[in-house]
Amino acid sequence: xxGNEAIAEAAIRSGCGLFFGYPITPSTEIMEYLAKKLxxxxxxxxxxxxxxxxxxxxxxxxxxGARVMTASSSPGFSLKQEGLSYLAAAxxxxxxxxxxxxxxxxxxxxxxQSDYFQCTKGGGHGDYRLIVLTPSKGQELYDxxxxxxxLADQYRNPVLILAxxxxxxxxxxxxxxxxxxxxxxxxxxxxxxxRGREKRKIASYALTNxxxxxxxxxxxxKYNQIKDRLQRWENFYADDAEYLLVxxxxxxxxxxxxxxxxxQQGVRxxxxxxxxxxxxxxxxxxxxHERVKGIMTIELNAGQMIEDVKLAVQCKTPVHFxxxxxxxxxxxxxxxxxxxxxxxLALTExxx
Amino acid sequence: MEKIFSRTKGLTSLPFHYCPxxxxxxxxxxxxxxxxxxxxxxxxxxxxxxxxxxFSLDFFSCDFVGAAHGRAQAVATGMKRALPEKLVFTYQxxxxxxxxxxxxxxxxxxRAEKITSIMVNNAIFGMTGGQMAPTTLAGQITATSPYxxxxxxxxxxxxxxxxxxxxxxxxxxxxxxxxxxxxxIAAKKAIKKGFQVQQAGLGFAFISILSTCxxxxxxxxxxxLKWLRQNMLPLYQMGELKATKEVSAL
Numbered sequence: 199x200x201g202n203e204a205i206a207e208a209a210i211r212s213g214c215g216l217f218f219g220y221p222i223t224p225s226t227e228i229m230e231y232l233a234k235k236l237x238x239x240x241x242x243x244x245x246x247x248x249x250x251x252x253x254x255x256x257x258x259x260x261x262x263g264a265r266v267m268t269a270s271s272s273p274g275f276s277l278k279q280e281g282l283s284y285l286a287a288a289x290x291x292x293x294x295x296x297x298x299x300x301x302x303x304x305x306x307x308x309x310x311q312s313d314y315f316q317c318t319k320g321g322g323h324g325d326y327r328l329i330v331l332t333p334s335k336g337q338e339l340y341d342x343x344x345x346x347x348x349l350a351d352q353y354r355n356p357v358l359i360l361a362x363x364x365x366x367x368x369x370x371x372x373x374x375x376x377x378x379x380x381x382x383x384x385x386x387x388x389x390x391x392x393r394g395r396e397k398r399k400i401a402s403y404a405l406t407n408x409x410x411x412x413x414x415x416x417x418x419x420k421y422n423q424i425k426d427r428l429q430r431w432e433n434f435y436a437d438d439a440e441y442l443l444v445x446x447x448x449x450x451x452x453x454x455x456x457x458x459x460x461x462q463q464g465v466r467x468x469x470x471x472x473x474x475x476x477x478x479x480x481x482x483x484x485x486x487h488e489r490v491k492g493i494m495t496i497e498l499n500a501g502q503m504i505e506d507v508k509l510a511v512q513c514k515t516p517v518h519f520x521x522x523x524x525x526x527x528x529x530x531x532x533x534x535x536x537x538x539x540x541x542x543l544a545l546t547e548x549x550x
Numbered sequence: 551m552e553k554i555f556s557r558t559k560g561l562t563s564l565p566f567h568y569c570p571x572x573x574x575x576x577x578x579x580x581x582x583x584x585x586x587x588x589x590x591x592x593x594x595x596x597x598x599x600x601x602x603x604x605f606s607l608d609f610f611s612c613d614f615v616g617a618a619h620g621r622a623q624a625v626a627t628g629m630k631r632a633l634p635e636k637l638v639f640t641y642q643x644x645x646x647x648x649x650x651x652x653x654x655x656x657x658x659x660x661r662a663e664k665i666t667s668i669m670v671n672n673a674i675f676g677m678t679g680g681q682m683a684p685t686t687l688a689g690q691i692t693a694t695s696p697y698x699x700x701x702x703x704x705x706x707x708x709x710x711x712x713x714x715x716x717x718x719x720x721x722x723x724x725x726x727x728x729x730x731x732x733x734x735i736a737a738k739k740a741i742k743k744g745f746q747v748q749q750a751g752l753g754f755a756f757i758s759i760l761s762t763c764x765x766x767x768x769x770x771x772x773x774x775l776k777w778l779r780q781n782m783l784p785l786y787q788m789g790e791l792k793a794t795k796e797v798s799a800l
Contacts, residue, residue: 248658258628389613393592399607401616472734
């Protein structure tokens with residue numbers, strides 16, 4: 199199935215009861231698939247008048263206790279930032295998908311990772327974070343989407359699936375695994391009518407600065423807890439590596455081939471593929487400077503994740519960068535050559 | 551002595567902190583009474599965006615959700631779709647629904663969303679300190695139209711109920727006022743009908759209520775009521791703008 203369809207199918211099988219969206223390439227198949235299948239599963243799909251409406255419809259549905267999702271691509275994802283800020287502040291669990299295309303502005307439809315800052319640093323106003331999962335293949339689009347619903351409920355926080363146009367459009371076999379429901383906290387906060395209980399409200403305003411600060415400290419405590427518990431990454435030949443590539447999503451996938459090429463050439467190259475980019479898997483980098491001579495991040499942007507890698511290694515290891523942008527993907531050979539050039543590894547023309 | 555009037559159960563015991571003479575309090579009471587009379591306090595969820603309307607979260611005894619500026623109807627849509635058997639209403643100012651929220655107002659009505667929306671129109675942005683709203687009258691002085699609203703420059707006031715009434719999905723549209731006892735009685739009837747329309751699942755119900763803002767108008771409470779009557783009543787179309795056959799039969 200198409201990557202976008204894998205996300206949609208996972209949503210249905212996670213008990214997502216409602217989807218609110220607005221069409222935008224290259225994410226639209228998520229909505230098209232759900233338009234066919236979600237009503238059959240007893241759910242509701244509604245096309246909003248715009249992205250702003252869609253994310254706010256998610257806010258209302260989540261406040262009622264339902265599992266809910268929306269999906270978009272970069273320009274549309276920008277429009278959702280106001281809503282995401284409110285969702286984070288009101289602590290409403292919503293799963294959001296951004297199938298990253300190129301930007302800024304209208305950009306093009308090709309794959310990109312240029313929304314990394316926006317996705318990982320809180321794209322709207324205020325100090326907030328989304329939990330951000332970055333799948334690198336069809337199966338992971340499916341698996342991570344299922345996990346996203348549980349994580350959203352567990353932490354009462356919006357969770358973002360950050361894919362790109364390549365992953366969303368690619369056809370791959372996907373095993374439709376059944377996920378056992380995790381023990382999740384009861385939703386004792388939902389506003390679904392107060393008959394038989396005390397009135398509840400869900401809001402994010404702070405009428406005094408004292409309340410405002412208390413709220414901020416509370417949110418940061420939660421974010422720190424997530425940082426502590428939820429860092430995830432894939433370690434691919436990294437345990438004995440002298441050099442490391444770091445790439446997520448599509449880049450992580452291509453980088454694996456580069457690692458295998460390097461190993462054939464006797465170069466001890468490894469890969470750390472972040473699975474969560476917020477929280478960024480800093481723990482994966484602890485102590486690496488004692489063994490690793492250099493790191494190169496592979497990104498589809500002008501150098502965004504590299505900042506988090508530099509922070510994670512605390513400048514104890516040189517960190518370099520290779521990218522293609524504007525919808526272009528690097529080939530395995532291109533990355534390998536860039537790696538050899540960067541670290542001045544003398545290789546013959548044939549080895550290159 | 552027999553008690554013939556008491557605070558409605560539809561409101562909490564929290565004292566209103568609206569400005570003296572502001573008619574939000576009257577409108578709150580009317581809604582609270584309707585919730586109580588229809589016995590739907592426990593089945594209703596209110597949604598209010600920012601602005602003075604945003605205070606209402608604490609004043610009603612039903613569940614309440616605070617939304618971003620202009621987004622109350624989108625939030626209410628998501629809520630109603632998730633809880634079709636519950637009652638959902640929005641409580642929004644004119645500065646909210648006629649400006650930043652207009653697209654949601656149009657599309658919520660077009661979709662025949664089975665919610666009740668109440669617009670409190672005081673022709674100004676109240677909470678932010680009296681700036682021009684789309685409903686501000688021609689020549690009206692506000693903080694952002696200090697020489698009076700120049701329609702050549704800033705356009706003409708929007709009469710939103712008239713626009714909403716043109717959409718098929720809106721089955722009940724009423725414009726009322728709370729400047730006199732008679733009008734208050736009529737306003738309560740309209741609010742009640744708005745909730746009954748939703749209970750019957752007939753479509754979108756919209757009630758516009760003309761209201762005062764003495765603080766930002768720079769008038770006394772009594773002068774404000776007079777100003778509303780002299781300036782707003784002639785401009786805005788009043789009464790039942792639309793009621794489908796099914797609604798009239800309720």
